[in-house]
Amino acid sequence: MTTIVKALRKYLDRIKPQFQPGGRLHAFESVFDGFETFLFTPTTTSRSGCNIHDSLDSKRVMIIVVLALIPCLLFGMYNIGYQHWLAIGSESFHFWELMAYGFCQIFWKLVVTYAVGLGIEFIVAQWRHEEIQEGFLVSGILIPLICPVETPIWMLAVATAFSVIFVKEVFGGTGYNIFNVALVTRAFLFFAYPSRMSGDEAFIALKSTLGLGEGQVVDGFTGATPLGQVATFVGDKLTLTNSVGDPLTYWDMFIGLIPGSVGETSTLCILIGAVILLATGIASWRIMLSVFAGGFLMGLIAHAFETTTYPATMLTALEQITLGGFAFAAVFMATDPVTAARTNTGKYVYGFLVGVIAIIIRTYNNGYPEGAMLAVLLMNSMAPLIDYCVVEGNIRRRLRRLNSKA
Amino acid sequence: MAISINLRKGLDINIRGAAPVSQPLPLMPARCAIVPDDYPGITPKVDVKEGDKVLAGTPLIHDKQFPDLRIVSPVAGTIEAVVRGERRKLERIVIVPDAENAEATVELPAKPTDATTAQRMLLDSGLWVQMRQRPYGIVPRPGTEPRDIFITSFDSAPLAADWEAFVSDKTEELTAAVELLKRLTPGNIYIGVRPGSKLTGVKGAEIVTVSGPHPAGNAGIQIANVKPVNKGDIVWTLDLPTLLRIGVLSLHSKLCSDIIVPLTGCEIKEPKYVLTKIGADMATLVKDQIYGDGAHHRIISGNVLTGIPVGKEGYLRAPYTQVTVIAEGDDVSDFLGWASMSPQKMSVSRSFPGHFLKKAFCPDARILGGRRAMILSGVYDKVLPMDIMPEYLIKACIARDLDRMEQLGIYEIVPEDLALCEYVDPSKLELQKILGEALDYMYKELN
Structure with a gap:
């Protein structure tokens, strides 16, 4: 192992001059630098101030978030397969067959989002003569996870490109964006191609892939997500069903064997991710907690005033926070440190309002069953205002101290 | 009282x-x-x-x-x-x-x-x-x-x-x-x-x-x-x-320019106190004191957080009362360092096993990452026991916004107070330098 590493280091040192200004490949300087610092921790030492630094850097931060998303990704693959086999009326579910099918469905989406997003990042970094920033490592895995499985790949590419350029790069890159890049991608798809982003066809893969999952869709099949069913529900006794008409239990919803966007059906896997993020201290527990608190509270209120005009009021508070993208948004979207509130007090307010607004949109606006996405984006725009108020508090405290002395 | x-x-x-x-x-x-x-x-x-x-x-x-x-x-x-x-x-x-x-x-x-x-x-x-x-x-x-x-x-x-x-x-x-x-x-x-x-x-x-x-x-x-x-x-x-x-x-009625200085740090063979004069030369202080292990050394006048790397030809600088010698680290090859689970890595982050060990570490002078914009929030607050919002103050300093700096409490703070913030910062920003330059700028503008 060490000899391979040494050889690699030697090789990099040998080809490095070509990538430096004046070298043959200097147009790829940032790309080379990106790969080099990825492989070997940079040997830059401090030039001013502190002589030592903490080992944590933004690469590790981003990788931990990616790690926290892996359970959702794996479960998403399984669920794609499961929903497919359910739709073709199968009685037996072979684990590896399901996984392989799901893998085939999701693999190219991951490849394309990363290629488009990182490609743009590489170009911009080179153009600005900067280091490549790691932000897209997370966005690139988030995007396929929050889109319906049947989203055409070209749409993903267009939406990702739009989002990376107009939401991130024009503001200055990672750390300067106002809106969450992955969520804007989703919103772009949602508003630009509404017919492919909702309805019965979007959330379950029906075609066979590489000979896997051949079969006819059974009679009585409906691919609606639970929230989709709620949105179109008329009547006064709501029963959520899976795609072949069997009623869903809390357990199904918690485990996540329901139709929905790839990564966000399983509350269990999202919670595993949450544990990783909180245990490592990467994500803010203040935000996560208050999103759930806000959503739960609003769910209770909505359920207390149950009405047939708004069928989503028939969902209990617990169903509200387990269904749809709510939990995913709470754990992975609202906690994006760049676009969330940055002050501690601000985080409580921000998170709470994300939770409340998500449920309000979902419940009282039947047009948008996915309230969590819009709630986070809305609060992204409000986060600086919340922080402003908190900072003003600090300023006022200082001013009062001055005046009380005088 | x-x-x-x-x-x-x-x-x-x-x-x-x-x-x-x-x-x-x-x-x-x-x-x-x-x-x-x-x-x-x-x-x-x-x-x-x-x-x-x-x-x-x-x-x-x-x-x-x-x-x-x-x-x-x-x-x-x-x-x-x-x-x-x-x-x-x-x-x-x-x-x-x-x-x-x-x-x-x-x-x-x-x-x-x-x-x-x-x-x-x-x-x-x-x-x-x-x-x-x-x-x-x-x-x-x-x-x-x-x-x-x-x-x-x-x-x-x-x-x-x-x-x-x-x-x-x-x-x-x-x-x-x-x-x-x-x-x-x-x-x-x-x-x-x-x-x-x-x-x-x-x-x-x-x-x-x-x-x-x-x-x-x-x-x-x-x-x-x-x-x-x-x-x-x-x-x-x-x-x-x-x-x-x-x-x-x-x-x-005696002028005392004696100074008692501990020679400290991982690279010092035998850490001890010496009694010397203000402004003493490092060549005398660290003579035969440093491990001759072939590694590059950083000889710091002061502590690892605020001290000045002066090298062997340097001098003990005011106001420091300490000498620290650590490894420079520019000759270290750290493969996939961001993924490391090595207990030798020192960090406040719970993502490193070293965080949980109650042992003493031997850090070197690498910044261990690349310089980035402020990404994680609330990192600085945890190590600054003052009623100051460091992130916002730093941003005001970078923007050279005098009113804002004043409102956010720049009069209360000097660079050394931000040293820990700089140490823990995953974005590796030079906070002490930023604040120091802002203070200089402010002094020039207002006096």
Whole structure:
């Protein structure tokens, strides 16, 4: 192992001059630098101030978030397969067959989002003569996870490109964006191609892939997500069903064997991710907690005033926070440190309002069953205002101290 | 009335190579140097030239605007060099101590009887420039009257010197120093001490007991938690060794330029205390002390957080009372370092196993990452025990927005208070430099 590493280091040192200004490949300087610092921790030492630094850097931060998303990704693959086999009326579910099918469905989406997003990042970094920033490592895995499985790949590419350029790069890159890049991608798809982003066809893969999952869709099949069913529900006794008409239990919803966007059906896997993020201290527990608190509270209120005009009021508070993208948004979207509130007090307010607004949109606006996405984006725009108020508090405290002395 | 503050925020960084308290080894330096950059707020005018004979206490430099502000020679000897850098900026004045009588001192002023003579005494003896004022962290301007004077009696930085261990029999001197300082302020003299300190015997001062991790020993942190600096306030700060020097001067009319310095850090063979002179050369101090392991070394005058890497040709710089030697680390190959689960990696992040180990680490000088925009939030707040929002203050500093800086409390803070923030920052920003430059800019604009 060490000899391979040494050889690699030697090789990099040998080809490095070509990538430096004046070298043959200097147009790829940032790309080379990106790969080099990825492989070997940079040997830059401090030039001013502190002589030592903490080992944590933004690469590790981003990788931990990616790690926290892996359970959702794996479960998403399984669920794609499961929903497919359910739709073709199968009685037996072979684990590896399901996984392989799901893998085939999701693999190219991951490849394309990363290629488009990182490609743009590489170009911009080179153009600005900067280091490549790691932000897209997370966005690139988030995007396929929050889109319906049947989203055409070209749409993903267009939406990702739009989002990376107009939401991130024009503001200055990672750390300067106002809106969450992955969520804007989703919103772009949602508003630009509404017919492919909702309805019965979007959330379950029906075609066979590489000979896997051949079969006819059974009679009585409906691919609606639970929230989709709620949105179109008329009547006064709501029963959520899976795609072949069997009623869903809390357990199904918690485990996540329901139709929905790839990564966000399983509350269990999202919670595993949450544990990783909180245990490592990467994500803010203040935000996560208050999103759930806000959503739960609003769910209770909505359920207390149950009405047939708004069928989503028939969902209990617990169903509200387990269904749809709510939990995913709470754990992975609202906690994006760049676009969330940055002050501690601000985080409580921000998170709470994300939770409340998500449920309000979902419940009282039947047009948008996915309230969590819009709630986070809305609060992204409000986060600086919340922080402003908190900072003003600090300023006022200082001013009062001055005046009380005088 | 004793004041007691308990700080929760902060961080004690556990580094190997602490010096056990013992009788310090006397070491007369081969050279001493005075570096004007160490005295912020002074525009140096040189009073000596190469070859001049000086005594301990002979003025070497005075300030252009306040000629009374002077930096004096720590030893008797010969001026070896007046080193100038780019655009003739004065870099340092080097003195070779006299082999026989390095202690010979200039005639010192008599014991002060009022504020004017007390000020005179501190200015003439060169002890004045060893104090600092807030705001701006500069040498106090003569003729100003501080609201209060804060003295910190302990250094909480990693591997720092235990100042108090060497003043146990000096209560009289310290009391005399407090008496002298009392003439200079209508306010209080506060001494920040650790719980259980013997310094409570020093009369005339308000004792502030401070518990909690670093930066508890920073005078600025103690001020912020006792009586914060408001706009328009001036507060002076000094450390225990300076207080002792003032006491010795006041009580015995003796100029003391001795300094007790621990040689610390992973790369020092045998960490220990040495007794030397202000401005001593590193070549004398670390001679035969560093492991000859072929690794690149970083020789720091001061602690790992705020100290200056001076190298073997450098000098002990004011106001530091410590030497730390660590590995430079620019020759280390760390494969996939971001993924490392090695227990050798030091971090405040719970994503590193090292976080949970109660052991001492051997960090090197790498910044261990790339410089980024501020991404994670709330990182700085955890290690800054002041009512200041560091992220916003730093942003105001970068934007050179004077009003905003003032509103967010820049008068209360100096770069050393942000050292821990800089250490923990995953975006690897140079916070101390940013704040230092902003303070300079502000001082120029407003004065």
